[in-house]
Amino acid sequence: MASKVSQITSAAQFDSLLKSSKVVVADFFATWCGPCKMIAPVFEKIATQLGRKDAVTFVKIDTDQQKEIASKYSIRAMPTFLLFRDGNEIDRVQGADPRKLETLVTMVALEAEMLGGSSGEGSSSGSSSGGSLWNGAALPRGYTDITHNVEVQRTELLNLDDAAAGSVRVLFAPGKPSGKSEALTASAADWVESDTDEQLMLFVPMQSLAKLHTLQITSHPTEDAARPQLIKLYSNSPHNLGFDEAEDTQATQEITIKPEDWNDQATVSIPLKFVKFQKISSLVMFVVSAEDGAEKVRLDRVRLIGEVGDKREMGKLEKIDHEHSE
Template structure:
């Protein structure tokens, strides 16, 4: 279903301007051949990049909405204008698919990263860096993670904790560095998590609202230091078990006796070679009303003794807000 909004009046356009950070506008006319030619590209961009209250795509029929077209001096068709915080920041005249696509994707990416606090705190501006594109019809809902209730078992304290995994920033390993500068001058914090005594990790993720979870994006960027032995190199997760709607984190022994909601085995070719990210598709029918997840990394890919995770993103749909406090178990954890 199209996410593009057809502007019905000048006041409607002004209302849209004030309700989103980025407004991508297509000024067109029904008689305009080039407008019709580029329309499918525009709709595709709209489906891929629309974000509630962040990036909105609209169409303005210049024959019907002459007041809007005149206000912004539209002299040729098609004309695409991109507004940021209610101000025009870019204009593309003519049906140039490549130029339009590059410009819109660039500004949409900026909208995802503008004004974000660290460590996954909820923000109206979004949840920052993404290692993979979003599937059509779903959003990055990582801002719904209740960071105050996160729990990560068997994590090496020399590395980042659970909040690090939901940090809004791009992993330092993708920026050519080994860590991020800390508050103490001359120090670096390792902005990823690694397991401690063995390759297993157990992460409890509570949410601020019930979610429909479509998939998880896990980023893991192991690096091999010169001279390091094979078993000293951290591994990417291989076998993962997920448990939905638990009231608290599971113990490792307890997990052996509890049937997971879903078990996943990742292959080496599943990982994106550029961002070090894998998309974990969930059995959507089993993750419809999710108040919490437990992610259990059972083992890693390789001969190492530790597993590394740099970032974790949650993709799906937001549901109703829950009252913070004790989590309630919702539905049958093992049934369809």
């Protein structure tokens, strides 16, 4: 079987590839580097599974032979893996630790899923299978969907009804939600529901510090589960909050959602107090109550809109102290 990984032989070739392929994953290595040789089969396997012509492209760059490229992207250790979308670097992991590489794999998987469906539809459309990038509401001018910045493998959801819904990861899936009221099995559900009461506690860690402008939530109400009504947001917590802890902690912002706030895509756009969400390493979303006093609440998608800022060490959250203006 032919390799799915291309060798870069010039800066011009790499620049051209960044323009022609939607997503590029680059392995910066050296022939003398033992860890590079160790991780190479893993990278090759990922490329075989996720590579798509002119969509998701995997390349290897010899830093000794391509010093111009290595210098441009500040490569200081080998191996280093970079992920590009539309020619822009959006993530990197350094070292031959497969666990660290998993972060990049997750990103590539999401990118591949985004590219799997039709691309001719608008921002509020997409395939129900989750193939294309989808937003349930228009994006604020000057800002982008930065949900890809979520460290998905470390998200956590408290009070999840495991028997009636999917895992927390479905909330950040790039495709349009099915909107179904039931699934044959819980693993097939592309939404989440609360369990013992209407409250949910969602912990969303970031890969990079972010500026958050808008929170978009999609919720398809059913006979059993309603849309959220009262939500509290907490910024930069190093871990998920317990329900009692949240009640005793002052929220960064509190939002009451009115029935008329939901659009025809079952989505609400919540403007955030931008000055309070400037350097965000994590977000806790506490769904306090459901519409009409319902005993269960449902979430289909969560989208973060804003800007990605400085990188931080993966897996490490630091609470950031800064003044909050009212």
